[in-house]
Amino acid sequence: xxxxxxxxxxxxxxxxxxxxxxxxxxxxxxxxxxxxxxxxxxxxxxxxxxxxxxxxxxxxxxxxxxxxxxxxxxxxxxxxxxxxxxxxxxxxxxxxxxxxxxxxxxxxxxxxxxxxxxxxxxxxxxxxxxxxxxxxxxxxxxxxxxxxxxxxxxxxxxxxxxxxxxxxxxxxxxxxxxxxxxxxxxxxxxxxxxxxxxxxxxxxxxxxxxxxxxxxxxxxxxxxxxxxxxxxxxxxxxxxxxxxxxxxxxxxxxxxxxxxxxxxxxxxxxxxxxxxxxxxxxxxxxxxxxxxxxxxxxxxxxxxxxxxxxxxxxxxxxxxxxxxxxxxxxxxxxxxxxxxxxxxxxxxxx
Amino acid sequence: xxxxxxxxxxxxxxxxxxxxxxxxxxxxxxxxxxxxxxxxxxxxxxxxxxxxxxxxxxxxxxxxxxxxxxxxxxxxxxxxxxxxxxxxxxxxxxxxxxxxxxxxxxxxxxxxxxxxxxxxxxxxxxxxxxxxxxxxxxxxxxxxxxxxxxxxxxxxxxxxxxxxxxxxxxxxxxxxxxxxxxxxxxxxxxxxxxxxxxxxxxxxxxxxxxxxxxxxxxxxxxxxxxxxxxxxxxxxxxxxxxxxxxxxxxxxxxxxxxxxxxxxxxxxxxxxxxxxxxx
Numbered sequence: 001x002x003x004x005x006x007x008x009x010x011x012x013x014x015x016x017x018x019x020x021x022x023x024x025x026x027x028x029x030x031x032x033x034x035x036x037x038x039x040x041x042x043x044x045x046x047x048x049x050x051x052x053x054x055x056x057x058x059x060x061x062x063x064x065x066x067x068x069x070x071x072x073x074x075x076x077x078x079x080x081x082x083x084x085x086x087x088x089x090x091x092x093x094x095x096x097x098x099x100x101x102x103x104x105x106x107x108x109x110x111x112x113x114x115x116x117x118x119x120x121x122x123x124x125x126x127x128x129x130x131x132x133x134x135x136x137x138x139x140x141x142x143x144x145x146x147x148x149x150x151x152x153x154x155x156x157x158x159x160x161x162x163x164x165x166x167x168x169x170x171x172x173x174x175x176x177x178x179x180x181x182x183x184x185x186x187x188x189x190x191x192x193x194x195x196x197x198x199x200x201x202x203x204x205x206x207x208x209x210x211x212x213x214x215x216x217x218x219x220x221x222x223x224x225x226x227x228x229x230x231x232x233x234x235x236x237x238x239x240x241x242x243x244x245x246x247x248x249x250x251x252x253x254x255x256x257x258x259x260x261x262x263x264x265x266x267x268x269x270x271x272x273x274x275x276x277x278x279x280x281x282x283x284x285x286x287x288x289x290x291x292x293x294x295x296x297x298x299x300x301x302x303x304x305x306x307x308x309x310x311x312x313x314x315x316x317x318x319x320x321x322x323x324x325x326x327x328x329x330x331x332x333x334x335x336x337x338x339x340x341x342x343x344x345x346x347x348x349x350x
Numbered sequence: 351x352x353x354x355x356x357x358x359x360x361x362x363x364x365x366x367x368x369x370x371x372x373x374x375x376x377x378x379x380x381x382x383x384x385x386x387x388x389x390x391x392x393x394x395x396x397x398x399x400x401x402x403x404x405x406x407x408x409x410x411x412x413x414x415x416x417x418x419x420x421x422x423x424x425x426x427x428x429x430x431x432x433x434x435x436x437x438x439x440x441x442x443x444x445x446x447x448x449x450x451x452x453x454x455x456x457x458x459x460x461x462x463x464x465x466x467x468x469x470x471x472x473x474x475x476x477x478x479x480x481x482x483x484x485x486x487x488x489x490x491x492x493x494x495x496x497x498x499x500x501x502x503x504x505x506x507x508x509x510x511x512x513x514x515x516x517x518x519x520x521x522x523x524x525x526x527x528x529x530x531x532x533x534x535x536x537x538x539x540x541x542x543x544x545x546x547x548x549x550x551x552x553x554x555x556x557x558x559x560x561x562x563x564x565x566x567x568x569x570x571x572x573x574x575x576x577x578x579x580x581x582x583x584x585x586x587x588x589x590x591x592x593x594x595x596x597x598x599x600x601x602x603x604x605x606x607x608x609x610x611x612x613x614x615x616x617x618x619x620x621x622x623x624x625x626x627x628x629x
Contacts, residue, residue: 245458
């Protein structure tokens with residue numbers, strides 16, 4: 001089943017493109033400590049709002065253009081003609097654990113101190129936007145996965161139990177779902193954040209956000225899964241399992257789950273962007289990830305000063321572009337997946 | 351002739367001392383009909399109304415009637431997919447109709463069911479090996495994986511398929527083959543009594559005979575007892591020793607198989623017999 005979906009996905013141009021983009025994004029996220037030249041908290045107040053540094057070739061080797069401040073009162077930099085420093089690869093920098101396992105100091109690239117390489121410029125305190133984007137991706141890209149894992153499990157348990165057992169279980173579950181859905185979600189997000197915040201350290205905010213988002217998100221999934229479970233319950237193979245004395249739990253796991261799997265896959269793919277966007281909105285409102293942590297939403301929050309727009313500091317908006325690309329890719333991937341597992345499509349395969 | 355003719359029961363009385371394998375008495379199933387704003391119960395559909403019959407050990411009893419006559423409802427009561435509103439079901443002399451789910455569990459091994467729709471009665475996401483191992487895991491938990499595999503292969507051969515079909519999935523098989531898989535699954539737990547719920551009515555006529563013959567062979571070999579539900583008298587005639595004719599939730603006639611064809615006693619039976627296409 002999974003192999004079939006993957007093969008079909010790669011056969012479609014849009015599906016293959018989406019998969020490749022996501023693979024690159026996630027690979028960059030996993031390798032962020034290695035790819036980022038600096039720590040996300042690494043400040044350099046002398047280089048605030050530094051524009052992206054130009055990379056030039058000199059003697060067939062990449063060099064980084066050196067800039068100097070042209071207007072000390074504003075963040076205006078100009079390149080120093082002819083002055084460059086070589087871009088070095090596999091340089092040693094801040095200590096970290098590669099893939100969380102091997103302690104190492106090697107970073108993919110860097111320049112000799114006191115010069116700095118800013119691939120995507122720097123922010124108000126001179127922190128490297130490129131490094132922060134990579135570290136921020138660890139939060140922004142993983143939150144969707146962990147979020148859907150929790151919501152889909154909750155949605156499956158509640159929805160399939162409601163559909164399978166029916167009667168009072170169904171009634172109770174569906175009223176609960178309606179209750180959750182009836183509350184405006186942004187309001188609920190903020191309220192839950194306020195109510196639960198005192199039980200979490202600022203470092204655990206990530207955990208808290210996942211928890212909040214999952215508590216809101218499971219209801220929609222549960223309702224749809226219930227509908228599908230209602231029709232599955234009447235299928236003779238489920239009756240056959242009952243006749244042979246299979247326990248309810250095993251019927252749900254063995255007969256319901258595999259037959260709902262393709263729906264769950266599509267729904268999960270389509271709801272990952274919701275989590276990414278929700279994290280971004282929460283952080284943007286100052287309720288999500290807190291300094292010194294970093295996430296794309298938090299970076300956008302820091303880019304909301306008027307200065308960014310009047311001075312044209314476009315590189316500070318790159319987290320917005322990153323969110324845009326990720327969200328649209330997941331949505332397109334979800335659409336392609338839906339085409340693949342569409343029941344009408346499957347009939348021809350049977 | 352009056353439409354509401356009396357029930358015609360022309361079965362010979364049981365020999366003294368014989369307990370039928372299955373005996374149903376006064377079996378009644380009502381489905382509530384709800385309506386209105388508050389979904390109140392407005393009335394009941396009498397799907398099965400005060401039905402009594404018996405199935406003797408080692409025989410096949412045909413249960414015929416038009417769709418909606420309550421045949422399948424009776425079948426579902428016997429395998430406890432439904433709980434009757436009243437009446438008793440005795441299996442080998444002991445009452446099973448009112449047992450709780452847990453207390454009924456041992457009988458799940460003795461009473462099995464074969465379903466009408468071979469395309470939906472097998473989980474499309476499970477291989478044959480898994481489909482056939484499932485009942486074994488439930489009722490023979492001590493079996494090793496290898497033993498289960500061997501038994502599954504043996505079952506496939508019993509129903510005329512091959513052991514190397516085990517890793518395949520249901521969609522790779524034809525309707526007739528799938529019905530054979532359904533039969534193999536029912537046989538896995540070594541039951542005594544099988545409710546066959548229209549096992550051939552979804553199949554091509556050419557395939558039907560093969561399945562009916564397989565069921566007959568298995569009956570002789572394993573000493574099985576069948577309740578064979580169908581809407582087609584011709585199929586039932588071929589396999590049954592006794593026939594029950596049902597209409598609107600009531601049994602209108604029960605008689606020996608030959609008797610009912612030679613000399614139908616109820617106007618509805620006569621109508622059904624006339625509807626059988628003859629070649």
